[in-house]
Amino acid sequence: MSIRLNCLSNMARRLNCNFSQWSSRVFAAEFDSRCDPVYFALSAQTPAADEKQSLLFQKLFSQGKAFSVHAITDDRIQRARSYSDLQDKLVSALPKSCNLLQLIAFHPDVNNSLVKGFFIQDALNNAGTENMLKDLVKSEEFHLCTYVSSEDGKLWQQCVWSQRGKECTEVAKHYITVAAKPEYHPSLLNIINTVVYYSFEDAYRVLQECKECIPESKEVLELADQCIKNSTKGRFPVIVIEGLDATGKTTLTQSLQEILRGALLRSPPGCLSQWRARFDAEPPLIRRAFYALGNYISACDIARESAKSPVIVDRYWHSTAAYAIATEVGGTLESLPSSHSEVYRWPRDLLTPDLVVLLTVRPEERARRLLARGVEKTREEAELEANNLFRQKVEEAYRRIQDPACVVIDASPSKEEVLSEVLLLIQKHCNL
Ligand SMILES: Nc1ncnc2c1ncn2[C@@H]1O[C@H](COP(=O)(O)OP(=O)(O)OP(=O)(O)O)[C@@H](O)[C@H]1O
Numbered sequence: 546m547s548i549r550l551n552c553l554s555n556m557a558r559r560l561n562c563n564f565s566q567w568s569s570r571v572f573a574a575e576f577d578s579r580c581d582p583v584y585f586a587l588s589a590q591t592p593a594a595d596e597k598q599s600l601l602f603q604k605l606f607s608q609g610k611a612f613s614v615h616a617i618t619d620d621r622i623q624r625a626r627s628y629s630d631l632q633d634k635l636v637s638a639l640p641k642s643c644n645l646l647q648l649i650a651f652h653p654d655v656n657n658s659l660v661k662g663f664f665i666q667d668a669l670n671n672a673g674t675e676n677m678l679k680d681l682v683k684s685e686e687f688h689l690c691t692y693v694s695s696e697d698g699k700l701w702q703q704c705v706w707s708q709r710g711k712e713c714t715e716v717a718k719h720y721i722t723v724a725a726k727p728e729y730h731p732s733l734l735n736i737i738n739t740v741v742y743y744s745f746e747d748a749y750r751v752l753q754e755c756k757e758c759i760p761e762s763k764e765v766l767e768l769a770d771q772c773i774k775n776s777t778k779g780r781f782p783v784i785v786i787e788g789l790d791a792t793g794k795t796t797l798t799q800s801l802q803e804i805l806r807g808a809l810l811r812s813p814p815g816c817l818s819q820w821r822a823r824f825d826a827e828p829p830l831i832r833r834a835f836y837a838l839g840n841y842i843s844a845c846d847i848a849r850e851s852a853k854s855p856v857i858v859d860r861y862w863h864s865t866a867a868y869a870i871a872t873e874v875g876g877t878l879e880s881l882p883s884s885h886s887e888v889y890r891w892p893r894d895l896l897t898p899d900l901v902v903l904l905t906v907r908p909e910e911r912a913r914r915l916l917a918r919g920v921e922k923t924r925e926e927a928e929l930e931a932n933n934l935f936r937q938k939v940e941e942a943y944r945r946i947q948d949p950a951c952v953v954i955d956a957s958p959s960k961e962e963v964l965s966e967v968l969l970l971i972q973k974h975c976n977l
């Protein structure tokens with residue numbers, strides 16, 4: 546009995562922590578990934594009704610009844626998974642008349658303060674939508690906001706609903722005001738140690754926290770436990786080949802292995818293959834920790850093999866960080882962290898290769914190669930094809946990673962030409 550009470554009070558504390566700071570958050574609603582989000586804040590005081598406010602209200606509230614839902618538990622694993630579940634539920638359960646947008650809530654300049662959620666505009670004011678959303682908050686992992694206007698329609702308020710016992714109750718109400726656009730896209734607040742991990746321990750900790758809800762984590766952790774920490778390179782060179790899908794990495798790495806009589810490794814390593822699909826289905830916090838640990842396990846193999854021969858690696862840290870950053874950062878290419886941002890730094894405890902080559906291919910040629918190959922695509926690969934902006938973001942993030950930075954090669958020419966150019970680079974950088 547006392548254990549159950551403890552659990553309940555812990556849960557209340559977890560929920561309260563995010564909730565108590567709710568009214569000091571800024572909100573960003575993403576209407577179009579190519580434009581800036583629409584920012585708003587909350588106020589206990591009646592704000593002045595001016596033109597900026599009415600433009601904001603038009604954008605937010607002219608498309609029918611509006612709602613928002615956020616996953617609010619303090620447990621980061623539970624929050625990330627609840628958000629994913631919420632997305633799936635909303636996509637499948639909301640009526641067609643609803644517009645579903647991402648709505649993030651954050652404290653400007655406070656790292657890891659970002660809470661993800663959704664803003665829903667229901668053009669047909671379906672009564673069922675509100676009931677369905679109220680049902681959702683029953684689980685206590687979420688809270689729901691409804692939006693109401695003053696009688697003259699000049700002001701709007703956000704009402705927060707939370708489950709109290711058997712009732713879904715209104716627990717707070719604030720005016721909505723315009724908020725200034727922050728200096729950096731708010732998604733940058735949650736990059737470090739949320740989608741990009743800079744040490745073995747940080748990635749390891751995430752999977753440890755998942756042991757209960759994802760039993761496969763234990764097996765991945767066991768493999769990670771076996772790898773030697775801070776493994777260092779042997780006397781032979783280590784060459785990493787990076788690039789978007791279908792830029793020719795497999796083709797080139799196989800040729801290099803033959804010519805240099807080296808070992809060919811990849812990240813994530815083969816020993817993790819059986820769990821890859823399982824972790825690909827998890828939210829970024831968990832999925833990216835899996836890939837990060839994959840690099841440390843690969844590093845162990847690289848250390849061993851580079852004592853015997855040159856080592857060629859098909860994808861490594863650059864891929865892990867570039868895909869994570871590009872997926873997480875909303876908005877345009879300009880929203881990416883600036884070139885010298887700490888998000889592009891190399892983890893201090895990860896074995897550093899001698900040379901990293903980034904293969905770039907003209908988009909039309911890449912599309913031709915993807916089509917010619919015709920194998921099954923991951924969701925990300927499909928997105929890369931469909932979404933030119935995402936492709937540019939991944940490639941730009943690759944180019945910004947430092948120490949070691951990658952050497953960019955145009956891999957659009959023939960296989961033979963690409964190979965000889967990379968061999969020249971290897972000679973220059975690795976004394977081979
Ligand atoms: N230089 C080249 N010119 C023309 N076709 C190429 C060249 N390099 C590779 N290809 C072809 O493009 C396709 C993709 O190449 P490959 O599998 O080597 O890419 P990849 O980068 O390893 O892809 P992924 O990351 O998705 O595994 C293959 O059909 C391959 O034969």
Ligand SMILES: Cc1cn([C@H]2C[C@H](O)[C@@H](COP(=O)(O)O)O2)c(=O)[nH]c1=O
Pocket residue numbers: 790812813836837860861864865866868869923925926
């Ligand atoms: C290594 C690594 C890969 N990914 C993603 C990026 C692509 O969508 C696929 C490509 O993998 P493949 O094995 O080369 O076909 O996986 C990632 O997100 N993070 C990583 O560290």
